[in-house]
């Protein structure tokens with residue numbers, strides 16, 4: 001067994017894949033084509049169920065199963081009003097892995113997933129929460145740093161990895177995400193105890209990815225510094241920052257926050273409804289860019305690794321490149 005295979009063994013055993021690389025769920029993007037391509041290429045695809053009602057999720061799982069016989073997961077957002085219905089859909093289809101994103105899962109969610117035999121993977125934004133999640137029975141963790149595309153936490157991947165891997169990696173498999181564009185980085189996190197990695201940005205320009213050609217072009221043109229985090233305008237309205245390519249849509253978000261803050265002031269919405277309004281704004285803006293190709297006014301969510309996305313390639317080529325880079329980094333260290 002190669003050194004790289006040995007380092008990935010725990011992750012591949014947990015996922016049931018050939019390589020310990022998860023395709024992080026990306027709303028509108030992570031549907032049957034990208035997910036099945038990822039799993040068929042030996043990685044682990046994850047359907048983005050966050051913006052889907054139960055019937056659409058059910059159809060997407062069935063369609064993905066028709067395109068791959070390899071394991072894949074389903075990502076659900078904890079604040080989704082129909083979370084338990086979506087879990088029931090996963091149960092009907094006997095989904096093997098459910099990823100819960102967007103905050104601590106509500107009471108009963110983890111048990112409801114484990115009850116039908118699936119493995120539960122949760123995002124851990126801090127060490128204390130990682131410990132709490134493991135105590136609640138989650139089977140694996142994703143730690144995602146601030147460099148990532150989409151909704152982000154405040155802490156970088158390198159710091160989260162140093163805080164969480166030494167304490168948690170021997171308890172449950174931990175997958176590291178955020179800013180990973182090359183295999184050398186994957187090798188480093190595996191050596192630090194990670195079970196595998198999760199990537200998003202690096203996969204957007206895959207040939208199998210259904211994102212609009214304009215969305216892919218924006219990725220190919222961008223460099224790391226173009227992928228900026230959104231700014232919170234009103235201190236009373238806590239919004240989760242989103243990392244995306246700077247465009248007119250970025251300014252539109254500023255206007256949206258002012259509008260929602262005014263609705264809060266007038267008592268037209270409470271805080272939970274205000275936050276949901278913001279999340280719906282993002283889902284709509286992302287759809288506009290990914291599906292309609294309006295990369296000026298929509299949201300082109302992208303991580304800082306966007307500068308390392310240089311051409312449109314198949315998922316297999318992307319995984320092969322990452323694996324070759326990781327293997328040669330490890331070989332160079334062994335030879336030294």
Ligand SMILES: Cc1cc2nc3c(=O)[nH]c(=O)nc-3n(C[C@H](O)[C@H](O)[C@H](O)COP(=O)(O)O)c2cc1C
Nearest residue numbers: 024025026027101148149150178179200201301303
């Ligand atoms: C366009 C885009 C959309 C995303 N949508 C979601 C989502 O719906 N749910 C989720 O849990 N993570 C989402 N993410 C985060 C990814 O799943 C993944 O963790 C992240 O992209 C990893 O960091 P990287 O972009 O630096 O590779 C999204 C990321 C991007 C780039």
